[in-house]
Amino acid sequence: MAAEDRLRTYRGKRDFERTREPSGGQASQGGGRPRFVVQIHDARRMHFDFRLQVGDVLKSWSVPRGPSADPGDKRLAVPTEDHPLAYEDFEGVIPKGEYGGGTVIVWDRGTYEPLSHDRRGRPVDFAESLERGHATFRLHGAKLRGEYALTRFRGRDGEDAWLLVRKGPTGAGHGTPDPRRARSVRTGRTLAQVAADGGEG
Incomplete structure (x- = not known):
């Protein structure tokens, strides 16, 4: 399926005349490895x-409570629509009344290594491992570093949800920050500073 098709839901929820969110496009690539980003989003509910x-x-x-560096801490991760690669750089204010209205900062970003294997120890395509409902990967971010896993389960409401869990020893990288005090890895600003700047910068 082409990115255009995968982004249909994303684009259908947004008025790009009002929001500065990217409608598509490519983010910068780092060393050929796939990218990851963690954004803090002060919307109707902070997440x-x-x-x-x-x-x-x-x-x-x-992820309502954010990623954790503690392997014993399983964090709920609710799937949302696919976003364009350029969203990795998005930081700003989504206007009130728009889908996801609120302030966004880029808390962490970097690259990741897919680590999923089948029962015989052979590497499995990462998209396929997500389809199967379990994917492991190693993050190389400014704040998050180390091995994590995403595992799908059926929620009480019958909808699919996931758990995001740190694998291996505790202590590599940062733990979950206080979102109101956290700073952007991109600009060094807090949510309040981005909101005060009107999303500019």
């Missing part, structure tokens, strides 16, 4: 958006 580049889109999950 973290966790995004992994899979092909020509960012597969996305809303």
Whole structure:
């Protein structure tokens, strides 16, 4: 499926005359590895958006409590629509009344290594491992570093949800920040500073 088709839901929810969110396009690539980004989004409810580049889109999950560096801490990750690769750089204010209205900062970003294998130890295509409902990967970010896994499960409401879990030893990289005090890895600003600037900068 082409990126245009995968982004139909994303584009259908947004008025690009009003929001500065990217309608498409490519983000910069780092060393040929796929990219990841974690954004803090102060919308109706404060949450973290966790995004992994899979092909020509960012597969996305809303993580209410953010990623954790503690392997014993399983974090709910609710799937959302695919986003364009250029969303990796998005930081600003989504206007009130628009889908996801609120302030966004880029808390962390970098590259990741797919680590998924089948039962015989052979590498599995990352998109395929997500389709199967379990994917492991190693993050190389400014704040998040180390091995993580996403595992799908059926929620109480019958909808698919995922768990985002840190694998291996605790302590590599940062833990979950206080979102109101966290700073953007891109501009060094807090949510309040981005909101005060009207999303410019």
